[in-house]
Amino acid sequence: MSVDSALCSALDEVVGNVIEPAAAAVDASGDFPRESIDALAKAGFLGLLSAPEFGGSGGTLGDAAEAVRSVASVCGSTAMVLTMHYAAVSVLERFADDDTRTAIATGMHLSTLAFSEVGSRSHFWAPVGTAVRGDGDTVLLDSRKSWVTSAGHADSYVWSSRALEAEGPMTLWHVPAAAEGLGVAGSFDGLGLRGNSSAPMTADRLVVPASAMLGTDGQGLDLALESALPTFLVLNAAFSVGLMRSLIAAAGTHLAGSRLEHLDQSLAEQPEQRRAYARLLTLVDGAALFLDDTLGALAAGRADAMLRVLQVKAVAAEAASEVADGVMRLCGGSAFRKELGIERRFRDSLAARVMAPTTEALHDFVGRAAFGQPLL
Template sequence: MSLETTLDQLRQIAESVVRAEAPIIDKEAKWPQNSIKALQQEGFGGFVVPQENGGHGQGLYGLARACEILGEESGSAGLCFGMHCVGTAMIVAKATEHQKKNFLEPIAAGEHLTTLALSEPGTGAHFYYPQTQLLTSSSGGFIVNGEKTFVSNGGYADSYVLSTMGVDPDATQHEFSCVVVEEGMKGIAWGPEWDGLGMRGNSSRSLSLSNVALPEGNLLGAQGDQLWYIFQVVAPYFLTAMSGTYLGIAQAAFDVVREHLKSRVYRHNGVSLDQISLLQHRLGMLWAKIERTRQLIYHATQQYDKGDPAAVLAILSSKAEVANCVVEVVNEAMTLAGGIAYRDNSRLDVLLRDARAAHIMGPTTDILYTWLGRAVLDQPILDS
């Protein structure tokens, strides 16, 4: 099946199930259960799972397009699906036969939802410096102790891909590991329900882990591989999922204000807003802003899928640029729509609140631009 055919099927789900659930998601801060379930039932749970393991085998370009489609209808649904794909990509990267059978095949079958859990209290946007401990168990396997914050899909996923400190007592501060913690394991406790300003369906909850026993087969890659995962898997997949979702939100805001200008007519003189040159000019600027951001994201992801090492810089800049784009576009759309856009819980109200998270979700816009500057100056990306 071609990517375009696959995306057409996804768009049908987005325009029916996701669109119908979106108002409830925002009003009740409800996790998008119907939307995610519909995607899983139609095989999209395995979107980035290799074909040999039953999945679609899609790369970053496909992920960007999928999240864009979902983001147009619901930012939360796009983000929750995207985080599942990021967690899946982490498992795919160095999957053992055990992990293929126990995680990837159920994911592809729509029977398993996963997600990422990297952020921790006290480290802020520097999510790549975990303090969660991974200890060797005397009975075999590992013991996990620590706390994670802002875990999207928190409490609804079947597994959580965690970053931890190194196992070896002599490990350096940069030797981190990644593991898969499964829902229902003893020692897991969830914090309060998520009640955010925007992205209200994400269920971005805190996760406490107290002496959680993990089998050895739940270690991803080798001990100390976490930084490899961060820059080879998390960064490209996470930034792409975020970029696609926020691009969809920007497009949704554009569509709302475009229809407003086409349908609104002044009663005193019969002039339609779409006939006013100033408004035509300002809408044209919004289109250009969205389209140049879209082309950056598409180019970056296509080049990455081809194996071009230079694509990394474009991937980093994509999320920073789309954050600027979506906030500016939704703000301007609200201005162009006037007072009716400022009503409580209008469509642009929801989009504005969802869009604002783009700058905040780590890596933040400021961090991404700093990394870009360091990279083009041939300096180490991370602080020593």
């Protein structure tokens, strides 16, 4: 990390002493990882990307990727909450008022994205929810959001709607959790990422001041593509890499420590298992290197930076699913025991490939970019 070593040490302490011990219980109960998020906030990680003048760390996207990768190695649910917070902050840091930016920077404010809608599903770029003028200097929002990470637990939401009056396809709003007309429309009982509270939300004539608009009317898609989407795609890849690192480490421990007594050899000494492990390790290292190259391309302003951003989530998500399945096979019956945490990570690994934009959508984006065609 480019931030100071004290923050790096703090991350190790929070991950090892708070997040990892709570991970199995968060998964079993499906409860939001409040203790883990509070510990990250206290240690300065909600304000990692915030400007120093507001009390933040002034960290880079690479710093955020390292934080997400470390957290994901022990708890996928907490890592996804952190990922979505950073994606929201990438917009709020540009357009939110000073009080909000200070609250985020000092660890007092958790935010998230609210893009995906029931009517347009994973096509986040095509909201069907509306925004209309209300009384005085207010705006009324009406939407049915299908999946909102940290629903009911975030302090605010970066909310999308159709444009208020402009020609653009989307406008973004900063919606506080206490806004009149905002509701959580269900609970989340998922296969994986069980504690990330990815529940549906509704806006029923939700009242916000006109000043809650982020950027200009109709500019929301541009903002999403410039800030929120790159942050989300890169950090989602970091999430997958963190999961894979922990899975391959568990597989290595299992193969080295399990013995075939009749042969007086470990499983690691068996050619078939050794080859399978090597193939999975190569997948993990390849995805990690692709993530590092993407971060390097962004930092250097390389011409292929956006192409890498569009590729990185798909590369890492598909690798994570394959690695998780391979580790389950390598570790056999042992992997099905919950105390090892392998089956939990296997379930968590399946989420990234179907989170919008899905792997299929990203492949289409990459093809469009490669041929010089518009993304949308």
